[in-house]
Amino acid sequence: MKRILDQTLILKPENSKTNVPISFILDKDYSSLLFQCRYFPKKVEDLELAEREIIKGIEKYVPQEYRAAYTGWRDYAPLVNLVTLSLDYENEYLGCAHRHAPEQDHMISASHASPGFIPHKAAAGRWKAVLNVHAIISDRITYELKVTGFENSERPDDSI
Amino acid sequence: MIQYKAFEMHTHTLHSDGKFTPEELCRTAEQYQFDGIALTDHNTLSAHAYLSSHPDASRIPVVEGIEWTTFFGHMLVLGAESYVDWRYAKPADIDFYLEKIRNVNGVIGLAHPFEIGSPMCTGCHWDFQVRDWNNINYIEVWSKSAPTTHFDNALSFRMWTQILNQGYRIAATAGRDWHWETETRAHAAATYIGVENGEITTRSVCDAIRAGRTYVTAGPAIDFKISAGQRTFAIGDTMPSGICSCRIEIDETKRKAIWGDFGIDVSGIRIVSNGNVIYSSPEEAKMESSFNLELKPGWVRAELYGNALGETGKRIGFTSPIYVE
Ligand SMILES: [Zn+2]
Numbered sequence: 359m360k361r362i363l364d365q366t367l368i369l370k371p372e373n374s375k376t377n378v379p380i381s382f383i384l385d386k387d388y389s390s391l392l393f394q395c396r397y398f399p400k401k402v403e404d405l406e407l408a409e410r411e412i413i414k415g416i417e418k419y420v421p422q423e424y425r426a427a428y429t430g431w432r433d434y435a436p437l438v439n440l441v442t443l444s445l446d447y448e449n450e451y452l453g454c455a456h457r458h459a460p461e462q463d464h465m466i467s468a469s470h471a472s473p474g475f476i477p478h479k480a481a482a483g484r485w486k487a488v489l490n491v492h493a494i495i496s497d498r499i500t501y502e503l504k505v506t507g508f509e510n511s512e513r514p515d516d517s518i
Numbered sequence: 519m520i521q522y523k524a525f526e527m528h529t530h531t532l533h534s535d536g537k538f539t540p541e542e543l544c545r546t547a548e549q550y551q552f553d554g555i556a557l558t559d560h561n562t563l564s565a566h567a568y569l570s571s572h573p574d575a576s577r578i579p580v581v582e583g584i585e586w587t588t589f590f591g592h593m594l595v596l597g598a599e600s601y602v603d604w605r606y607a608k609p610a611d612i613d614f615y616l617e618k619i620r621n622v623n624g625v626i627g628l629a630h631p632f633e634i635g636s637p638m639c640t641g642c643h644w645d646f647q648v649r650d651w652n653n654i655n656y657i658e659v660w661s662k663s664a665p666t667t668h669f670d671n672a673l674s675f676r677m678w679t680q681i682l683n684q685g686y687r688i689a690a691t692a693g694r695d696w697h698w699e700t701e702t703r704a705h706a707a708a709t710y711i712g713v714e715n716g717e718i719t720t721r722s723v724c725d726a727i728r729a730g731r732t733y734v735t736a737g738p739a740i741d742f743k744i745s746a747g748q749r750t751f752a753i754g755d756t757m758p759s760g761i762c763s764c765r766i767e768i769d770e771t772k773r774k775a776i777w778g779d780f781g782i783d784v785s786g787i788r789i790v791s792n793g794n795v796i797y798s799s800p801e802e803a804k805m806e807s808s809f810n811l812e813l814k815p816g817w818v819r820a821e822l823y824g825n826a827l828g829e830t831g832k833r834i835g836f837t838s839p840i841y842v843e
């Protein structure tokens with residue numbers, strides 16, 4: 359087992375709607391790779407900010423003639439930040455975990471991959487974790503990514 | 519021969535943010551009496567990889583699709599022969615990506631174009647500036663369950679009509695955007711798609727959508743044909759302008775167990791051409807009506823009106839156009 363990457367990033371509202379690539383080189387083949395992702399906060403705790411942003415959204419997207427059905431900003435609270443992980447090996451797209459949970463573990467090997475990804479050998483070469491920063495509404499969030507390589511004799515948890 | 523089959527065209531599994539396993543999705547779709555589904559997880563095809571290595575997982579035919587879940591709009595891509603990267607599309611350069619997808623024979627549909635966007639659902643509202651609508655095959659005009667009740671679907675319908683009026687050929691679909699099953703059965707619309715010999719494959723469904731052979735309904739099945747001279751034209755066809763005879767047949771028996779409890783009653787038929795109503799049925803719609811019309815160049819579609827989910831005067835079904843030259 360070898361820790362290949364351990365990175366912490368700060369993401370801010372201006373990073374919304376961008377991709378943040380994190381590349382690393384595997385200098386040898388592993389039997390599998392584990393990607394551990396964690397970001398916080400998930401929910402927008404500042405309710406004044408949420409109210410302001412939701413009202414702005416309603417005014418932008420709901421034409422006046424349909425606003426009668428709108429019963430207040432709390433219907434849309436809490437707002438959440440959303441960052442998803444997509445993966446590439448060399449220039450091949452291996453998939454994406456488009457899910458809301460702020461803590462996710464993903465495994466990739468030649469015979470198995472976590473939902474959202476296709477199985478792929480944990481081969482030597484250039485890997486790229488691309489963070490898809492859909493929305494940062496909080497002032498800032500902290501995003502942590504840890505990548506671990508496993509050898510043949512070691513078995514990470516198969517349920518991942 | 520073309521046969522129309524009932525589809526759910528927008529679904530998710532736990533390969534993205536759905537709660538269904540692929541097996542559960544397929545089984546539940548069967549319970550809704552769909553003939554086929556499009557599986558369109560967010561930004562991944564891994565559920566399709568799973569299904570192809572587990573042939574027993576689904577009895578219902580599954581069309582291979584993906585939902586391009588970008589920061590500036592969601593787009594359904596069906597049947598692409600290779601993957602085109604969704605991540606780097608920007609509002610002004612979407613046509614570049616649309617052409618790339620078309621080059622690998624993908625069929626492209628706008629998903630829920632007027633869903634509320636940021637901050638509630640960043641990327642859910644369509645903000646891409648499409649320069650050439652010939653690059654788009656269809657628009658998901660009805661989104662979510664109980665589609666007659668949502669304001670965004672009224673806006674999508676209007677957008678579709680405006681694009682048809684500009685001379686583009688675009689089919690209509692419905693999609694529940696199905697992520698999990700609700701405790702009590704929801705009202706789900708169907709997209710009927712006219713496939714060759716009733717055979718459902720990713721290929722046959724893509725061909726049918728490209729040819730414009732679709733209609734959308736909250737309940738009853740629709741058969742809409744127009745005869746001119748010795749020839750009869752169906753949804754998606756191109757016919758000559760002038761005097762013609764229209765025929766609409768409504769079948770309230772198909773999938774009635776699924777939609778019968780939602781207060782859906784047809785009370786009228788309208789024929790809409792180039793955005794204008796050119797025919798309204800006189801009284802209670804008969805299950806079969808025939809009438810003569812004069813058609814100008816452009817497009818013509820049939821629409822059903824009536825009650826749905828406790829509201830009156832709702833549009834409860836509509837066909838993609840027959841095009842008129
Ligand atoms: Zn979507």
Ligand SMILES: [Zn+2]
Binds near residue numbers: 528529530585695696
């Ligand atoms: Zn969706």
